[in-house]
Structures are given as C-alpha cells and as structure tokens.
Amino acid sequence: MPNRRDFTKLVLAGGAGMLAPRGLWSAAAAAAAPALPQNADDKFDLLIEGGTVIDPSQNLNGLLDVAVKDGKILEVSKNIAKDRALKTVSAKDRIVTPGxxxxxxxxxxxxxxxxxxxxxxxxxxxxxxxxxxxxxxxxxxxxxxxxxxxxxxxxxxxxxxxxxxxxxxxxxxxxxxxxxxxxxxxxxxxxxxxxxxxxxxxxxxxxxxxxxxxxxxxxxxxxxxxxxxxxxxxxxxxxxxxxxxxxxxxxxxxxxxxxxxxxxxxxxxxxxxxxxxxxxxxxxxxxxxxxxxxxxxxxxxxxxxxxxxxxxxxxxxxxxxxxxxxxxxxxxxxxxxxxxxxxxxxxxxxxxxxxxFDFGAQIGTLRRGAEADVSIFELGDGKFEFEDSEGMKRTGQKMLSSKAVVRRGQLFINAV
Ligand SMILES: [Zn+2]
Incomplete structure (x- = not known):
C-alpha cells in the first residue's frame, strides 16, 4: 500500500508547468486547511474518511477527511466527527483527489x-x-x-x-x-x-x-x-x-x-x-x-x-x-x-x-464551496508497462485505478 515516502521519492524530470504557481511543488505535505467551527447538530451528506487527500490547488497532501453537503465541498480537515455525516465512505489506503x-x-x-x-x-x-x-x-x-x-x-x-x-x-x-x-x-x-x-x-x-x-x-x-x-x-x-x-x-x-x-x-x-x-x-x-x-x-x-x-x-x-x-x-x-x-x-x-477553460463551475479543487466532484483511487505498486502511440514501452512502478467517484455530491462506487 502507498505511504508518504512513495509520494515524495519520485524525481521531477521536467520543468515546472507554467500554470503552477512558483513553489507550489516544493512542499511534499502541506498542513491541512484549518477546521471550520463545528456545531454538533450540523449534519452533512457525505464523509470521505481517512484517505490521503492530494489537492495541488491547495498544496494538500496528507491523511484528511472530506465532508460534502448540498453538492459542494463543506470541509477538508483531520478527524471530522463521523456522527455529523448522514453517510460515510472509507478511503483508507486510498488517494482522494479533486475529480x-x-x-x-x-x-x-x-x-x-x-x-x-x-x-x-x-x-x-x-x-x-x-x-x-x-x-x-x-x-x-x-x-x-x-x-x-x-x-x-x-x-x-x-x-x-x-x-x-x-x-x-x-x-x-x-x-x-x-x-x-x-x-x-x-x-x-x-x-x-x-x-x-x-x-x-x-x-x-x-x-x-x-x-x-x-x-x-x-x-x-x-x-x-x-x-x-x-x-x-x-x-x-x-x-x-x-x-x-x-x-x-x-x-x-x-x-x-x-x-x-x-x-x-x-x-x-x-x-x-x-x-x-x-x-x-x-x-x-x-x-x-x-x-x-x-x-x-x-x-x-x-x-x-x-x-x-x-x-x-x-x-x-x-x-x-x-x-x-x-x-x-x-x-x-x-x-x-x-x-x-x-x-x-x-x-x-x-x-x-x-x-x-471556463467549465462553468468551480472544479479541479477541494476548496470549501467548490463542486463536490471527488475521485477516490487505489495507487497500486508493481511493474506496469505503458505504450506510446508508436508501440514504444516504458515500465512504471505505480498505477492509479478508480475505486469511487463523487459527482456533485452523489457517490458512485466502482464495482470492478
Ligand atoms: Zn481528438
């Protein structure tokens, strides 16, 4: 199963993408966003619990929970109270990203x-x-x-x-x-x-x-x-x-x-x-x-x-x-x-x-208020062969595969 070391040991071979703010990639694991004030009676629709959240828009990479309410991201922080969630899905040993x-x-x-x-x-x-x-x-x-x-x-x-x-x-x-x-x-x-x-x-x-x-x-x-x-x-x-x-x-x-x-x-x-x-x-x-x-x-x-x-x-x-x-x-x-x-x-x-592009909604991020479009992946370890369009091959050590998605707050579990 992946651990933090796996995320940081790879070496950047190319230059920084022009869209990335300078320095965004320098911190391997940034602090989580501060928790919002919680009211014990405040229920929300879905809790994605215990996954490794990677959200480059906020420089997030760490074990965090994601709360979703009314089709929007409500909160991303550590140890969100489970009893506030109407539904919980475990993301243990999974990667959680913006959709x-x-x-x-x-x-x-x-x-x-x-x-x-x-x-x-x-x-x-x-x-x-x-x-x-x-x-x-x-x-x-x-x-x-x-x-x-x-x-x-x-x-x-x-x-x-x-x-x-x-x-x-x-x-x-x-x-x-x-x-x-x-x-x-x-x-x-x-x-x-x-x-x-x-x-x-x-x-x-x-x-x-x-x-x-x-x-x-x-x-x-x-x-x-x-x-x-x-x-x-x-x-x-x-x-x-x-x-x-x-x-x-x-x-x-x-x-x-x-x-x-x-x-x-x-x-x-x-x-x-x-x-x-x-x-x-x-x-x-x-x-x-x-x-x-x-x-x-x-x-x-x-x-x-x-x-x-x-x-x-x-x-x-x-x-x-x-x-x-x-x-x-x-x-x-x-x-x-x-x-x-x-x-x-x-x-x-x-x-x-x-x-x-203007996609007509706030996507590509897990910021509070963004669309609750979230992906949950397994990051497999092994030897994986990839091909380009000319049939040339490269071998990688990691393979992402989808386990579940949340689209505008609705959870879809991938059965295969
Ligand atoms: Zn095309």
Whole structure:
C-alpha cells in the first residue's frame, strides 16, 4: 500500500508547468486547511474518511477527511466527527483527489468514434471531460440534447470550425466554403458555458494546403465568441512556427508530443524557439495521446529540456479506450512512469485544466464551496508497462485505478 515516502521519492524530470504557481511543488505535505467551527447538530451528506487527500490547488497532501453537503465541498480537515455525516465512505489506503478533468476526449456516443462518457470517464475517476470538437455548428444541438444533457459526467465542449465536427475523417476542413466563423461563434456563444472553446484539426491529410486559412477562420470564431481555441497539430501542411505564430494566450496546442513532421523538436532534438515563445506568451501545451499523437521519445526530450506539458489528456475514443490509452488514470500513471511526480501529475488533470477553460463551475479543487466532484483511487505498486502511440514501452512502478467517484455530491462506487 502507498505511504508518504512513495509520494515524495519520485524525481521531477521536467520543468515546472507554467500554470503552477512558483513553489507550489516544493512542499511534499502541506498542513491541512484549518477546521471550520463545528456545531454538533450540523449534519452533512457525505464523509470521505481517512484517505490521503492530494489537492495541488491547495498544496494538500496528507491523511484528511472530506465532508460534502448540498453538492459542494463543506470541509477538508483531520478527524471530522463521523456522527455529523448522514453517510460515510472509507478511503483508507486510498488517494482522494479533486475529480479528474480530461481536457481532450470524444464522447459523441454512437456517432463516428465517440465513446460513452459515463462508462469511460465517470467510471474511471473522471468527473469532467472536455469534448474536443466532436460537433460543429450544424450538429451541436443534437450533441447537446442527446449526449451532454443525458450524461452524469460533466461534459463541456468545444465547437468545431467544421459544421459537422469530426463525424467524417476530414470533417469538411478541406472545403473552405464550409468554414464559417460567424455561425461557429454564434453556436458557441448561444451555448455557453456548456461550450468553452473552439476546435480545429491541422493535419495535411485533413486540411490539404488550406491549413493557415482554416486556422485564421477558427481564430476569428474564437475572437468573436471570446473563447480559447484548441488546435490539433499533427503532421500539418504548414510549419509549426507558422501555425503557432497567431495563437493567443490561453489557446491550446494539443498533441504537442507527436513525432511527425513539423513537430516541437528540430532535427537535433532541440525544442524549436517558436514553441518556447508560444509558451512564454501563454499558449497551453497538451499531449492527448489518441491513436497516433504521443511519442515517449519526444516527451522525454522535451522534459529533459525543462518543457513539461501543462496538462495530461487522453484523446479518448472507441478505439483508444481499447488500445494503449485506456483512460485518464492510466495516462497519469504513464506520465509518472516517465518521471512526473504524483502530485504534479494530479495537478495536470485537476487544477491546471480547470484554469485553461471556463467549465462553468468551480472544479479541479477541494476548496470549501467548490463542486463536490471527488475521485477516490487505489495507487497500486508493481511493474506496469505503458505504450506510446508508436508501440514504444516504458515500465512504471505505480498505477492509479478508480475505486469511487463523487459527482456533485452523489457517490458512485466502482464495482470492478
Ligand atoms: Zn481528438
């Protein structure tokens, strides 16, 4: 079973993520938040008792209880009186974190490559997922009505600049007459805060030679809607410096550790200066493994040069839930296997993504008053083999697996 020593013995191989306040990671175990005044008659709904709470948003890492009332976090402190709880769940020998946030996945279930969010996200410890452009302006109302509104997982979405989203492989991106910034921005604006941004895919097999014009239109939509743009960049027609140049503070480069032409490394394995410049002005770097997007070799070379991505995400689809990616806790374990410490990896799926997009609620933290979205994990010890998108393997000593989640105060126990 894990102990405190396990949490601190790992060595940071990369640089500090730009989203993390300086010094946040220096303390291995911070003091718990002061206990709130307690009235013996004050009942609350749920007590998560005796787990190791890791909440990087508050620099918490220690044996603490979590009290939940009316769908919100009431208190995180030591030894909360059990008789005040209407229901108690033991988290002994478990890790308790803010509900995980997957910043890149696809859940248009039944359409193209969409997976089922409640099965593969909520059921795996992910209380919030960002659907990365499965729907565009023509398809979003259907996606919202039949998927977002009927799921227990909190689903926040990006509207694709193509009106049909990713229903078809090329999504219509090769046809510029389809790309309408005004219609895209209107659909996004009308659906805030369920919509948190705009999405475009820049791959030469999808856009052909139109990628910079398509990017310009996606940025226009993002400007009109006053939202961030997530840009899928993998094997693009144009060079990476040309693509990064117009990206703004808060825009997201997803698939940043891909090993294809026009990637983040030059021919000598050095990070291109334009990537550092983009990071310096606030562009977010997200790995999103998917089928073809993550190279351990590229990730390790970047981390060795102090360039760790800001978030960890899956690009989960019906294909990747079965192959190499599986779920977000596996991706967190995978990044631990290549040198990211547990606390930092948890920040990359909680407080960091919560700062990138407006999810319409206070999530990614266990602060008092935040949404009671909580994940309870087992941290297994052993030898675990992980694969990147090229089939390269790394072995890790830790594996997170979901045991239970709390979503807006409601407890779901994972039976498997
Ligand atoms: Zn994707």
């Amino acid at each position: 995980f946030i997957d910043m890149h996945a696809h859940c248009y279930d039944g359409v193209s490559i969409g997976m089922n969010a409640d099965r593969y996200c909520l059921g795996r410890g992910v209380t919030t997922m960002l659907d990365a452009g499965s729907a565009g302006s023509a398809t979003f109302p259907n996606f919202r009505k039949y998927i977002i509104n009927t799921s227990t997982t909190r689903i926040v979405a990006l509207v694709h600049i193509s009106p049909i989203g990713t229903i078809m492989f090329d999504g219509g991106l090769s046809n510029l007459s389809w790309l309408n910034p005004q219609a895209t921005a209107k659909m996004a604006t009308d659906n805030k805060p369920v919509v948190a941004g705009i999405k475009i895919q820049l791959t030469k097999a999808i856009t052909g030679s139109n990628d910079l014009e398509a990017l310009k239109r996606a940025l226009q939509a993002a400007e009109i809607a006053r939202l961030p743009l997530m840009v899928h960049i993998e094997d693009p027609f144009s060079t990476l410096p040309e693509i990064l140049k117009p990206l703004r503070k808060g825009d997201v480069f997803t698939h940043c550790y891909t090993n294809h032409e026009h990637g983040i490394l030059d021919g000598n394995g050095k990070i291109i200066p334009e990537a550092r410049e983009a990071r310096d002005r606030g562009v977010i770097f997200d790995p999103a493994q998917g089928q073809t997007h993550l190279s351990f070799d590229v990730a390790e070379k970047c981390m060795a040069q102090g360039f760790l991505c800001d978030t960890i995400s899956t690009d989960l689809t019906i294909v990747t839930v079965e192959r190499r990616v599986f779920d977000l806790p596996t991706m967190v374990s995978k990044f631990m296997a290549i040198g990211v410490p547990l606390d930092k990896a948890i920040a990359m799926v909680t407080v960091n993504p919560a700062r990138v």
